[in-house]
Amino acid sequence: MIRRPLAAAALALCGVGAVACGGAEVSDTGASAPAASPRLGQPAASQDRAADAASSSETASSETGVPTTRTATASETQARPLAGRVIVIDPGHNGGNWKHPEIINRQVNISNQKKACDTTGTSTNDGYSEAAFTWDVSTRLVRLLRAQGATVKLTRPDNKGTGPCINQRAAIGNRAKADAAISVHADGAAPSAHGFHVIMPKKIGGPVDPVVGESRKLGVAVRDAFHSGTGLPYSTYIGSKALNFRSDLGGLNLSTVPKIFIECGNMRNAKEAAEFKDPAFRQRIAxxxxxxxxxxxxxAR
Structure with a gap:
C-alpha cells in the first residue's frame, strides 16, 4: 500500500481498509466523482418524531386526554426487543464531500494523531459512490431498528452535504450515550480482493480504552450476523476471520461508547459491486x- 497525503484538487478515495474510514493508507484506484443517491423515506427528523411517538410509554386517557403510564406487556416486549436502547448509525462519508476539499482536508485531533476531517470515499468502477451506498444501507437499517423499539440517531441528515468530520461523528454517539454505534462503509481495494471485514478499536491510552472490550463483542456479533445473512465471505485481503483492530481511526479512537466500523465488501470487485447496486441486496445487508x-x-441486558 502507498501512503499519500490528501490534495485539495483531487481528494483521496478510500483504499484497502483505510481511507474508506478516514485512514491514511490508499490503494492505486485513483479518484472519481461520487454518484448521486436518492433519499429514502422520510427525513431523519421526521422519522425521529414518529419513532418517539410510537415508542412512548404514555397513552392518553380516552375520557380526559391526560397521559397515563402503561407497562408494556410481555408480547410487546418480545416484539420490540430493543425498546429503551439507543443506537447511533454513521453512514460513511457524504455525497457533497468532493465539492469541499477545504473542509474535508482540514486536520482534526483524533487523540493519538491528527487526521483529515473526512474523505470522499470510494466508488464502483461505473461511479456508484460509497457515500450513496452507505446512506441507503443506513436508512434501511434505521427503519428496522426503530421497528424493534430502539431510539436511533444518524450522524448526517442526508447524502447531499459535507462531513461531519470524523471527530464529530464520534461525538454524536458519545452525546447520545449510545448503547452501540456502527459506522457503515465499503472498501476500495484491488479488484481481485473481496469479502467484508469489521474494524474494532485498540487501546490507545485515550477515550476509547474503557469500551474496547464491549466493542469487540459488538464486532463479533455483527460479523457473525453479516456473514450468515448476506453470504459474503470474510475478507481475503485484510484482518483475520473478518476482524481487524486499528488505532488510527478517529471515529473509533474518540468513542466513549461501544463502536465498530464495517467494510461491507470491496466496491472495486465486480461481483460485490453488482450486489451493492442491487436494492434487494442492500436490504439484506441492513x-x-x-x-x-x-x-x-x-x-448485554
Missing amino acids: DSLAKGLETYLTA
Whole structure:
C-alpha cells in the first residue's frame, strides 16, 4: 500500500481498509466523482418524531386526554426487543464531500494523531459512490431498528452535504450515550480482493480504552450476523476471520461508547459491486446488521 497525503484538487478515495474510514493508507484506484443517491423515506427528523411517538410509554386517557403510564406487556416486549436502547448509525462519508476539499482536508485531533476531517470515499468502477451506498444501507437499517423499539440517531441528515468530520461523528454517539454505534462503509481495494471485514478499536491510552472490550463483542456479533445473512465471505485481503483492530481511526479512537466500523465488501470487485447496486441486496445487508446489533444488545441486558 502507498501512503499519500490528501490534495485539495483531487481528494483521496478510500483504499484497502483505510481511507474508506478516514485512514491514511490508499490503494492505486485513483479518484472519481461520487454518484448521486436518492433519499429514502422520510427525513431523519421526521422519522425521529414518529419513532418517539410510537415508542412512548404514555397513552392518553380516552375520557380526559391526560397521559397515563402503561407497562408494556410481555408480547410487546418480545416484539420490540430493543425498546429503551439507543443506537447511533454513521453512514460513511457524504455525497457533497468532493465539492469541499477545504473542509474535508482540514486536520482534526483524533487523540493519538491528527487526521483529515473526512474523505470522499470510494466508488464502483461505473461511479456508484460509497457515500450513496452507505446512506441507503443506513436508512434501511434505521427503519428496522426503530421497528424493534430502539431510539436511533444518524450522524448526517442526508447524502447531499459535507462531513461531519470524523471527530464529530464520534461525538454524536458519545452525546447520545449510545448503547452501540456502527459506522457503515465499503472498501476500495484491488479488484481481485473481496469479502467484508469489521474494524474494532485498540487501546490507545485515550477515550476509547474503557469500551474496547464491549466493542469487540459488538464486532463479533455483527460479523457473525453479516456473514450468515448476506453470504459474503470474510475478507481475503485484510484482518483475520473478518476482524481487524486499528488505532488510527478517529471515529473509533474518540468513542466513549461501544463502536465498530464495517467494510461491507470491496466496491472495486465486480461481483460485490453488482450486489451493492442491487436494492434487494442492500436490504439484506441492513437486515443482517440489524440482527447483529440486536444479538449484541439483547445479550448485554
